[in-house]
Structure formats: structure tokens, C-alpha cells
Amino acid sequence: xxxxxxxxxxxxxxxxxxxxxxxxxxxxxxxxxxxxxxxxxxxxxxxxxxxxxxxxxxxxxxxxxxxxxxxxxxxxxxxxxxxxxxxxxxxxxxxxxxxxxxxxxxxxxxxxxxxxxxxxxxxxxxxxxxxxxxxxxxxxxxxxxxxxxxxxxxxxxxxxxxxxxxxxxxxxxxxxxxxxxxxxxxxxxxxxxxxxxxxxxxxxxxxxxxxxxx
Amino acid sequence: xxxxxxxxxxxxxxxxxxxxxxxxxxxxxxxxxxxxxxxxxxxxxxxxxxxxxxxxxxxxxxxxxxxxxxxxxxxxxxxxxxxxxxxxxxxxxxxxxxxxxxxxxxxxxxxxxxxxxxxxxxxxxxxxxxxxxxxxxxxxxxxxxxxxxxxxxxxxxxxxxxxxxxxxxxxxxxxxxxxxxxxxxxxxxxxxxxxxxxxxxxxxxxxxxxxxxx
Numbered sequence: 059x060x061x062x063x064x065x066x067x068x069x070x071x072x073x074x075x076x077x078x079x080x081x082x083x084x085x086x087x088x089x090x091x092x093x094x095x096x097x098x099x100x101x102x103x104x105x106x107x108x109x110x111x112x113x114x115x116x117x118x119x120x121x122x123x124x125x126x127x128x129x130x131x132x133x134x135x136x137x138x139x140x141x142x143x144x145x146x147x148x149x150x151x152x153x154x155x156x157x158x159x160x161x162x163x164x165x166x167x168x169x170x171x172x173x174x175x176x177x178x179x180x181x182x183x184x185x186x187x188x189x190x191x192x193x194x195x196x197x198x199x200x201x202x203x204x205x206x207x208x209x210x211x212x213x214x215x216x217x218x219x220x221x222x223x224x225x226x227x228x229x230x231x232x233x234x235x236x237x238x239x240x241x242x243x244x245x246x247x248x249x250x251x252x253x254x255x256x257x258x259x260x261x262x263x264x265x266x267x268x269x270x271x272x
Numbered sequence: 273x274x275x276x277x278x279x280x281x282x283x284x285x286x287x288x289x290x291x292x293x294x295x296x297x298x299x300x301x302x303x304x305x306x307x308x309x310x311x312x313x314x315x316x317x318x319x320x321x322x323x324x325x326x327x328x329x330x331x332x333x334x335x336x337x338x339x340x341x342x343x344x345x346x347x348x349x350x351x352x353x354x355x356x357x358x359x360x361x362x363x364x365x366x367x368x369x370x371x372x373x374x375x376x377x378x379x380x381x382x383x384x385x386x387x388x389x390x391x392x393x394x395x396x397x398x399x400x401x402x403x404x405x406x407x408x409x410x411x412x413x414x415x416x417x418x419x420x421x422x423x424x425x426x427x428x429x430x431x432x433x434x435x436x437x438x439x440x441x442x443x444x445x446x447x448x449x450x451x452x453x454x455x456x457x458x459x460x461x462x463x464x465x466x467x468x469x470x471x472x473x474x475x476x477x478x479x480x481x482x483x484x485x486x
Contacts, residue, residue, distance in 0.1 A: 070443075070464075071457035072286040088462060229284075231445075233469035233483065237462040243285035248302060248451040250284075255447040258474035265472050265481065269447065 059198060060205035061225035062131075064215055065123045067092035067264075068229050072243060073236040074212045079135070084153060086239045092232045095264040096120065106159050115261035116230075123228060128201025130160055131193050132209035134168040137183065151175065152183070163200040165193040167214055190217050212240045222251035227269040273412060274419035275439035276345075278429055279337045281306035281478075282443050286457060287450040288426045293349070298367060300453045306446045309478040310334065320373050329475035330444075337442060342415025344374055345407045346423035348382040351397065357384045365389065366397070377414040379407040381428055404431050426454045436465035441483040 068074050069092060076086030085092070096102045100111035101120050138152030157178040158164075164183050167190045175183040186193035197206045205226075208218055218224050229242075250269070257268040282288050283306060290300030299306070310316045314325035315334050352366030371392040372378075378397050381404050389397040400407035411420045419440075422432055432438050443456075464483070471482040 071455075231481075233464075233481070235457060235460070235462045235464055237460075241285075243449060246449070246451075248449045250447075250449055255477075255479070258472065258479050260472035260474075263469075265469070265479070267445075267447070267479065 060126075060128060060201050060203060062194065062206050062208055062218065062223055063123075063127075063226040063228070064208040064210075064218065064224050065228040066210055066212075066215060066230070066242060067096070068231055068242055069236045070231065070233050071235045071237065072241045073239040074210070074215075074242045076236045076239040079240070081138075084135075084138075086236075088234075088236045089239065091234050091236070092230075095230070095232065095262065098263075107157070112262075115259055116264060116266065119228070119230075119259055119261070119266045126205050127162060127207045128204025129162055129197035130164045130207040130209045131190065131197045131214070132164060132166055133190075133211050133214035134166060134170075135213070136209050136211045137164075137166045137168075151177075154181070157181075163197070164209070165197045165200075167193045190214055191221070191223075194218070194223065212242050212244075215242060216244070216246050219251070220246045222249075224251070224253065225271050227253055229267045229269070231265045231267060232263065233265070274340075274342060274415050274417060276408065276420050276422055276432065276437055277337075277341075277440040277442070278422040278424075278432070278438050279442040280424055280426075280429060280444070280456060281310070282445055282456055283450045284445065284447050285449045285451065286455045287453040288424070288429075288456045290450045290453040293454070295352075298349075298352075300450075302448075302450045303453065305448050305450070306444075309444070309446065309476065312477075321371070326476075329473055330478060330480065333442070333444075333473055333475070333480045340419050341376060341421045342418025343376055343411035344378045344421040344423045345404065345411045345428070346378060346380055347404075347425050347428035348380060348384075349427070350423050350425045351378075351380045351382075358386045365391075368395070371395075377411070378423070379411045379414075381407045404428055405435070405437075408432070408437065426456050426458075429456060430458070430460050433465070434460045436463075438465070438467065439485050441467055443481045443483070445479045445481060446477065447479070 076089035079086040101117045103111040158181040161180040166185050172185040252271045253269040256270045259266040290303035293300040312326050315331045317325040372395040375394040380399050386399040466485045467483040470484045473480040
């Protein structure tokens with residue numbers, strides 16, 4: 059069975075999204091600052107169909123993060139911030155456009171049932187209403203021997219961390235303050251469930267801290 | 273003029289002290305876990321009059337942290353947790369014993385006036401009631417060309433960070449969760465006042481992140 063891997067960018071003050079998240083501003087005020095190091099990378103841009111960009115110490119980290127993934131689990135907010143039940147007249151397809159960068163099955167944890175969504179490039183979105191553990195079980199089955207990515211957001215990540223389900227956690231620590239917003243480590247107690255710091259990579263504008271369950 | 277340098281250990285979830293700090297438990301529940309990497313170091317033990325210990329990647333960091341210091345500023349809680357005015361009958365000498373490890377003038381920010389305290393090994397404690405800026409001014413004068421250490425605790429550190437007074441900040445990030453307690457970056461907004469990440473050192477049980485104002 060593959061591993062459940064969480065990769066998430068976090069500010070110096072512990073936020074993974076800024077304040078006042080909305081459909082218009084999904085990362086919240088200042089939240090984009092957490093991802094500038096990634097957007098600048100050649101490897102990241104290539105995976106999203108763009109050319110150009112930098113090669114630096116983050117390159118192998120991001121390549122590893124996207125390698126050997128067979129499925130992704132994400133929360134409703136990460137799929138797309140539309141509140142309430144899905145509208146049948148105007149079905150929201152999330153942030154990800156018509157050719158999302160996953161290229162594998164994605165399982166979205168939501169309270170609202172919806173038919174699966176098949177998009178270009180091998181990405182399917184399946185909507186799971188039975189909770190994050192059920193979504194994870196479906197994702198593991200879809201992934202086979204490969205790993206499952208825990209895409210976020212914070213709420214789904216916290217749920218998996220608290221339940222001790224995360225096998226690998228790559229925190230990309232960005233040396234900025236967001237001041238407020240959504241904290242990754244909020245109300246999850248003191249137990250890392252065996253996750254230990256196994257690698258630190260200092261890169262331009264970011265420090266990558268890799269945790270693994272031994 | 274020397275630089276104002278903050279060195280502080282911080283948990284993965286952003287706490288510099290655990291919950292329920294008291295005279296008996298000055299670091300709060302679990303707070304000691306933030307300092308185990310330091311207590312294990314030969315360099316740290318030597319500075320505190322102890323023998324033995326490890327030499328590892330933290331050694332040059334801790335040696336640098338204690339070098340070229342001419343004075344220290346700290347808050348009342350860091351000096352010693354006794355609440356209320358100083359008792360004349362039983363004057364509390366803080367946590368630091370009769371031969372504190374500073375060996376230079378220390379300025380304690382407090383609301384309660386008290387006569388200076390001269391201890392063995394060149395450490396004097398001067399109690400400043402006119403606020404942290406006044407304490408800092410006295411410390412700078414005492415330090416001459418040398419630097420001033422900002423000893424903490426969190427409240428004093430936040431005050432100096434918010435005022436843009438900190439020139440160097442070494443965060444020793446310990447990969448544990450404290451769950452609750454006192455956060456360093458709480459209510460200080462989004463401005464690092466020009467502090468930029470300039471060095472990352474991965475060491476056993478800790479990652480040192482050095483920020484400097486360029």
C-alpha cells in the first residue's frame with residue numbers, strides 16, 4: 059500500500075491561508091505569498107504546462123512531491139470555494155480549469171453529493187460524502203501501489219494529522235508573516251503520530267522540512 | 273552601535289512556551305522540549321559550567337549566539353515568574369542562581385521598581401520601569417560596540433519585533449507540537465521590518481533559521 063503524503067506551504071507564523079478566503083480570493087489575503095517560490099520554478103511551471111522558470115534547490119523537492127502519486131484527496135474548499143450545495147444549472151468545476159494538473163483520480167470530501175467529473179488529461183473528480191476516511195480508502199484503491207497526495211486544505215489536513223493517517227509531510231516554510239488566516243496546527247494537540255523531521259532543504263525564499271513516519 | 277539580536281526556540285506550531293506557565297514551571301507544560309537540543313550540546317553546557325555533551329551542527333550556531341554580546345534585555349517573566357511587586361523580605365533572584373550565565377549587564381523590563389542586583393561572574397540585573405525602549409537604550413550604552421541580546425520572553429520579543437527594533441533573529445525551530453501556550457508571532461501583524469532569512473542550519477532535533485536586517 060502506498061503512503062499518504064501531505065505537502066503544504068506554511069508561513070513563519072503558521073498560516074496556510076490568509077484571512078478572508080473567498081471564491082474570488084481562495085488563498086485569503088496574502089496567501090499567494092506562500093506559493094511564489096513554487097510559481098517561479100521551471101519544474102512547477104512545466105507540470106502546469108508553462109515554460110521558463112528557475113532551477114534551484116527547490117527543484118528536486120517539488121519533483122519528488124509530484125512523483126509516484128496515484129490519487130489525490132482534497133477538501134471541498136480546495137476543490138473550489140463555492141458554498142452550499144452544487145448548483146445543477148451552473149456546476150462549478152473548481153479552480154482547476156478544464157485540464158487540471160493532477161492527471162489521476164481526485165477524491166473531494168464534501169457534504170453535498172455530486173456526479174463524478176471527468177476532465178482532460180486523465181483527471182477525474184469523485185465527490186465523497188462519507189467523510190475523509192472513506193475518501194482516503196477510495197483513493198488508496200485507485201492509487202494501487204502508488205502514493206496518495208493529501209491536497210489540503212487545512213481542515214482536511216488537520217483531520218488526517220489528528221487521526222494519525224499522514225505518512226509523509228513536507229512543510230514548505232515561507233519566511234513571511236500572514237498575521238491571521240487559517241493555521242495548519244490549530245487544535246490538533248501535541249501528537250505528531252510518529253512523524254519525525256528527516257530532511258531540511260534550504261532554498262531561495264523557502265525552507266523545506268520533510269517529516270516521515272519511520 | 274551594536275545590533276539587537278533575538279535568539280529563541282520555537283515549536284512547529286509556533287509556541288515559545290507551553291501552557292500553564294508558573295513559578296514552578298516557567299516554560300509551561302512541554303516547554304522544556306524546545307530546549308533539549310541545546311541542553312545536550314557541549315558548547316551550551318560549557319557556557320553554563322557543565323562538562324560533557326555533544327558537538328554537532330548546532331555548535332557553531334550557539335557559539336555565534338553567545339559571542340560579542342555586551343548586554344541583555346529581558347522581560348520580567350524571563351527574569352523570574354514571581355507575580356506582583358518584589359517582596360523586600362524575600363527578594364526573588366529569578367531563575368538564574370547566584371552565578372548567572374550572562375557575565376554582562378542585564379536589563380529587566382518590569383512595572384515594579386527594585387534596586388540593582390550584582391551577582392557573581394560579572395552579571396548585574398538592573399530593573400527598568402520606563403519600558404522596553406528605555407531598557408534597550410540603557411543596554412546599548414552598557415554594551416558599547418558589542419551587541420545586545422534580546423533574551424525574551426515572548427511578550428518583550430513581540431514588542432521589539434513590532435517596533436522594528438530587532439536586527440537579527442535566530443529561530444531554533446524544534447519539530448514538536450506544544451498544542452497551546454505562548455506564540456511568538458501573535459498579534460504582531462505582517463511586517464517583518466526588513467528581516468530576511470539569511471541562513472538555514474539543519475541540526476539534530478532542531479533547524480536554525482537566521483534572519484537579518486540587510
